[in-house]
Amino acid sequence: MIHVIIVEDDYRIANIHEEFLNKIAGVKVVGKALNGQQALQLIKEETVQLVILDIYMPDILGSKLIQEIREIDQNIDIIMISAATETEIVGDVIRTGVFDYIIKPVKMERFIETIEKYKKVKENLEASKDIDQSFLDDYFGVKKPGIVDTPKGIDPLTLQKIKENMYETEIGMTAEEMGTRIGVSRTTARRYLEYLISTGEVIAELEYGIVGRPERKYRPYKKDA
Structure with a gap:
């Protein structure tokens, strides 16, 4: 106390x-x-x-x-x-x-x-x-390289980890795959990935499997894509 x-x-x-x-x-x-x-x-x-x-x-x-x-x-x-x-x-x-x-x-x-x-x-x-x-x-309020101010509910360190993993892939990944990679829930991973869509750093496409509902697959946005 x-x-x-x-x-x-x-x-x-x-x-x-x-x-x-x-x-x-x-x-x-x-x-x-x-x-x-x-x-x-x-x-x-x-x-x-x-x-x-x-x-x-x-x-x-x-x-x-x-x-x-x-x-x-x-x-x-x-x-x-x-x-x-x-x-x-x-x-x-x-x-x-x-x-x-x-x-x-x-x-x-x-x-x-x-x-x-x-x-x-x-x-x-x-x-x-x-x-x-x-x-x-x-x-002392020193910002770490690559870490920017984020809205409530978006932790800068978690966001940075997701971005690093996202840029390692060319084919993209689902929220569930991202969650497994960094050790967070699918829901949490999806929230961060959707945030990156809002900032223009990530895009999402629907991937249709053989069975079940289509999944959103996220990949880095490239200007020449």
Whole structure:
């Protein structure tokens, strides 16, 4: 369970952020603070892994508060949520090593996406003895060659595997054959193959067997075909 405190001088916004956090499994809000001193007191009293922090606090600038938080516990992570967009301020915050910086007003989807990413990173760090490059690429948002943004339900790595197998064949293959090759169900393979049709990388033709219904056979699209 990840213990979180919310440091926000507007209690209404703090309550909204708490509602967002309550929608996420494995996360628990252990306190809310309206100023920097309350935040530091909470950190001393509670076991805290993550602080949701605003910059403009009544008694201290959030970027300065980060330094005091780290003096108490350097393992605490920070996600900054603020209306501040000034280059100097944002630059100072980034250099403190915050996990993310979100500009107000915050959309729930963006908020939850960040917390889910934080959970995944923390779980992977705790489960791994050593860190490989793929973990760091994912953490720092480095895109892997050949991997592009995909819609919901289409995993980039699975898509890449299907494309690699598809380009190895000249005669094409059915969804069932593709599923067997890469270790997924026929339904899953078909979803990815149909997606590749929508992007113009694959075409499908009906293949009529001796018995039974005709099957869709997929093969790479070639301009000269």
